[in-house]
Amino acid sequence: xxxxxxxxxxxxxxxxxxxxxxxxxxxxxxxxxxxxxxxxxxxxxxxxxxxxxxxxxxxxxxxxxxxxxxxxxxxxxxxxxxxxxxxxxxxxxxxxxxxxxxxxxxxxxxxxxxxxxxxxxxxxxxxxxxxxxxxxxxxxxxxxxxxxxxxxxxxxxxxxxxxxxxxx
Numbered sequence: 648x649x650x651x652x653x654x655x656x657x658x659x660x661x662x663x664x665x666x667x668x669x670x671x672x673x674x675x676x677x678x679x680x681x682x683x684x685x686x687x688x689x690x691x692x693x694x695x696x697x698x699x700x701x702x703x704x705x706x707x708x709x710x711x712x713x714x715x716x717x718x719x720x721x722x723x724x725x726x727x728x729x730x731x732x733x734x735x736x737x738x739x740x741x742x743x744x745x746x747x748x749x750x751x752x753x754x755x756x757x758x759x760x761x762x763x764x765x766x767x768x769x770x771x772x773x774x775x776x777x778x779x780x781x782x783x784x785x786x787x788x789x790x791x792x793x794x795x796x797x798x799x800x801x802x803x804x805x806x807x808x809x810x811x812x813x814x815x
């Protein structure tokens with residue numbers, strides 16, 4: 648199961664992100680928590696582990712870069728993505744250099760771009776956890792097989808008759 652934390656001060660943006668993610672991953676394999684306040688999100692991150700955090704940049708009381716920097720201290724293995732309506736170079740550089748974000752995506756996002764970034768981020772997280780467990784990272788074929796299995800559970804399981812023929 649993938650656990651994703653969404654942080655944005657705009658409730659409409661949180662709902663749109665959640666809808667986009669629910670279209671990307673099967674509901675049984677996805678847990679999403681959404682917070683409009685970055686401080687509340689950080690408090691929750693102290694109690695729960697997340698695979699991925701997607702945060703807005705411009706929020707009152709704490710910008711996304713500061714929030715993700717704090718999160719990096721709390722949960723260094725959590726992959727971080729920054730969303731921003733700003734195309735300011737310094738905003739992007741702050742997110743990348745200070746908060747070590749995996750991807751910086753501009754708003755409004757392109758659905759394919761968001762989907763690719765989330766898939767890659769979750770693969771990054773899986774590889775990191777496997778590395779920590781002393782396992783080799785999954786091959787591209789293994790990652791693709793997992794992706795297919797997530798989209799269509801059971802697709803990789805082939806039923807065979809005793810003579811080796813495939814049962815449809």
